[in-house]
Amino acid sequence: MKALIGLLLLVFGHDVSSVIHSLQFFQTASSGLSTFPEYVMVLMVDEVQVEYYDSNTQRIITKQDWMDQANRKDPGYLVRETERRKGHQQVFKGNIGTLKKRFNQTGGTFTSNRMDGCEWDDEDGTTEGYEQHGYDGEDFLAWDLKTLTWVAPVHQALTTKHRWEQNRALIEQYKYYYTKECVDWLxxxxxxxxSTLQRTERPRVSLLQRSPSSPVVCHATGFFPNRVVVFWRRDGQELHEQVDPGEVLPNHDGTFQVSVDLDLTAVPQEDWGRYECVVQLKGIEDISTPWTPPSSGPTGGTRVTSLLSSSLVLLFLLLLLLLLLESFCTGRGIIQTSVTNQLILTPALRTLRGRNWLLSTNLCPQFKVKS
Structure with a gap:
């Protein structure tokens, strides 16, 4: 799969000129899970959560300030959509009962999922629509907008497939919704x-490596939207081998992050400087960050792990010196209390926390230790 992706990128290149916007509904119904709501619905626009509903509260909770402003312009929206969610809740509950019979199941926990939505390309205006159903973690049924048919990967779904396809009015309703109504809502x-969904936030890029034998990680974070392209180059040529692309993940602040690993184990260290990580995001100039070998010092890609390791080694040597010095002077390095039977720090180690232990020219200062 990675080789195929690399071939496609080699032939077609990267395209960040357009942004594909998306509207997605995620619905989950469950049975036998006492700690989880029987029904949950999440609405997302461009990977940003906009609404949340569950069967416990039976009300829609908006997740964005701009959505609250929109609802004030249409006061009836929340009422209408809440009733729709309650209806979906009952449908999903009935579906689980039906599917349990089809799969010949009785006790236990069961889940039914549905993901549907649409996409719109803001450059050429093309649209896509989709609807997928799952049961107990497996694909159950999928809508094909191009052929106006349902795809059933398991035989238990054939009954539903045939019934829905025979209803021509239902087919036309699905076609209209996913080509027109859903896109209009989006x-x-x-x-x-x-101001939130169509903003652009510049990514922060770091190059990290745990050890000379570890992959070099190009980590981009804090960017928005999530349609980012990250790749490695050698001497200006994009690499498709030795590269392990990661998945774009959300940050807690509404931005996104992604990492792309580069394996340099077979590359001489003197050639590492020929590699660079490139980050592309619509609306900003490409960010190119060269990988500098450790002997050349840190560059735009931070050498966090190396600096941390050096600091820890220095601290360890300093503590060891203090212990040896105190053991030499007092014959005691670490004192064990007779009351608590726990190890406590010697005065030398305590002074390291808050005082300058080099103030005295006497190599063997007098320590007062309480046992």
């Missing part, structure tokens, strides 16, 4: 949340 949400 554009409306994008307009409401323009």
């Amino acid at each position: 554009k409306k949400f994008l307009a409401y949340g323009k």
